[in-house]
Amino acid sequence: MRVLFLGTSSGAGKTTVSAMYCRYLARKGVRVAPFKASNLSLNSYATSDGGEIGIGQAFQAMASGAVPATDMNPILLKPSGNGRIQVVLNGMPYADITDDTPLDIGIATAEACKAYDRLRERFDAVVCEGSGSPAEINLRGRDIANVGMMRERNIPSVLVGDIERGGVFAALYGTWKLIPEGQRGLLKGFIINRFRGDPTMLGSGIASIEEITGMKCLGILPYADLRFPEEDSLSNSGGRMSGKDASSAYLENLDSLIAEAERCGFDFEALKRIAEG
């Protein structure tokens, strides 16, 4: 099993949705691992073998009941100011890159694929997370975590759209349309995240998007006022989980998110079929 969650923007909720699905599978006894090919983050986590990965994947590993490993985030990009970015490859500092001396996408993609393949061997399921939006057409050819992985490993994918800011139908449709034709067919489903109000109001919109794109709506996740640790520098919700130790509070949050999703009719079965397909 493998699936790739893509966001229509950063902060759309793909990190949390990935973690939720990791937790969901782990509770069913599936041996699952998270994966994010490349991650731009200041916050990193030290794995037990002395490597460095993005904090998001460390939390997702926790949700999976797996030990955080460098394969879960083979490329970590750490901004070090003045336009310089430190590249951490397979857990180890690799190079400093700038606009003029960019990362060798070929090498990076190959390494990401190897890490992904190793996870596939060790685990029954790999839940992948994309990075930013997969539709940044100005960066075409430089994308590893989204279209890059789709192309290299044919991973069936699910779009996560944030409805809170509005324009979610446009975002889903537009993102689908901007995925290169060769990969577009891998987009199997979408999720509408952070909804408040009466979901029946969305019915006609969802039906049109399903019809135009052929993607299936897996569910509408309600606006959950849960606080998750977020690696994304954009969302400074702070990851406040008062009083308890972070990991148990985190898992509790994920459990209540799963319960909410089930209550709202989230189609975990369809997601499973996508991941197995």
Add this chain to the structure above:
Amino acid sequence: MDCIRKKVKEEVERGRTGSDHGCPYHPSHFIGQDCTFCFCPFYPCEDARFGKFIESRRGRDVWDCSDCLFIHRSEVAGFVLDEIRRTGFEECGDERMDEIFSDAKEKFWRRGRALMVLGATSDAGKSVTVAALCRVLHRRGFVTAPFKSQNMSLNSKVTRTGSEIAMIQALQAQAAGLKNTDYHMNPILMKPKGDMVSQVVVEGKPFADYDVSSYYSEFVPGPGREAVKRNIDFLLDRYDVVVMEGAGSPAEINIYDSDIANMQAAVIADAYCLLVVNAEWGGSFAYALGTVELIPENDRKRIKGIIINNVRGDTGKMRSGADELERMLGIPVIGIVPHADVKLPSEDSESFRNSRTVGTGSMRIAVVKFPRISNFTDLDPLFLEDTAVVFADRPEEFDGADAIVLPGTKNTISDLEWMKENGIAAKILSMKGKVPIIGLCGGYQMMGSLLSDPKGIEDGRPSETQGLGFFDNVTSWERYEKCVRQERGKIIATGGEVTGYEIHMGGTEVRERPLFSIEGFSGNADEGSVREDEMLFGTYLHGVFDTQDFRRYFLSFVKGGHNAPESVDYNEYVDWNLDKLADVFEEALDMDKVMEIIGAVR
């Protein structure tokens, strides 16, 4: 009438005055207006495009010119003066005057053009784009007005006619150099009351409460549409350009037909549209493409340009994507706008939600972040001072505060209960006398001893609630009645100036020394409450911190005193920022293209 004739005669003899800055009422309509004819030679013209009949205090119909800009356009004033002089004033009987009037209209009047700014999301940057365009057009000599059909807003302002409009449209009107801001620029205002119900304000007056479904099924097709049409027409009759702002995304295909804030308004105004996307969260090309393509073809044709907004770092890196987008859509990307570092009052809920502390000054001002907080832009002027303003929703966040503000709220009673339950009320009570505490509007009501709502007007169910007891005041909600007023007065203790406006339900029986003396038609009236020795202040006035006098007065109670930095007038500061914003947009946008889209080449 004879009196007006006499005045006009004097005006004709005096000749062109241009923009008369000596006049105490100047400018009454817009910055740069021509004041040659303060009294209009055509009065009463009875042309509904310019003025209207209203009932006078004595119950007679009088012709009201307060919204007329025609005679204040310099080309009109010049032409009319020349014509009257050519004929000779005494010879200008009514008939000749009528001829001059129709000649002037034929020569100079034409219906304005509308340009609409749509956003791919809320917070796309529509309102700043409108503000920037208003300022750019104003600087280029176009008489420009902002417009937004409907606004969901927690921050409203009161206009000179006592109407309530969204703060953001008032700001855009300021950008356009207007002094006659009124409800036409935001005819429908929705104010969330909680439980998915909103109070709908139409043309400045409370109209009714609706939930989401009745709003779309009852209000929108009838009174909503009518109000949009009426007010767009009003503005197009008077202004050169009306810059309209959409609401949310125009591509919400599930409610497309009942959305009067976006494409339907564009159709009513026959406006061409610009689509703004925010680059900050990524996915901007997808949002732009999806928005355009999901809009039905007939309406889609109105979209004439795309603006990629809020790009951090090098804007050039977006160009290749923008080119591809242009090719795919056949619509030009007319600007890639860098993140503009300006300080303007913001309706932007996202930024408000995320920034818990604003500023890094030495005085720590803790503002209670009520769940239903409203008019939080009241606090903006405090950012001008040496402050760090913290929006606090936990008791421990009040530790070390140098002053406390209880801001306005949409529901005083619920938010008071909220504050009692989570311990903030107890915390604030324990700080009484140690730091200055001020309550604004709803926060002021809470500071009293009792809040009585026997009919459940404020909270939906009858209640009697103990206040914080800082003041002996009693607030009661007796009738569904709203007070909306603009005011100016003095701080009683210092004689300093204060301005502001009241918008509230419920009235307060004040049993304290008043804080302000407000100028009124019939003498001065007391407002607010103060106990200086206990450092307690309360007022209904929104915008009370706008004047430096009051900011200084309040902050002087902060321990260690307040060492005043350079004096800043808040209005000038906002204007300066509007200019800066306009500079950023003017530089980044293809303005020739924008002018071509507006079709406003004069």
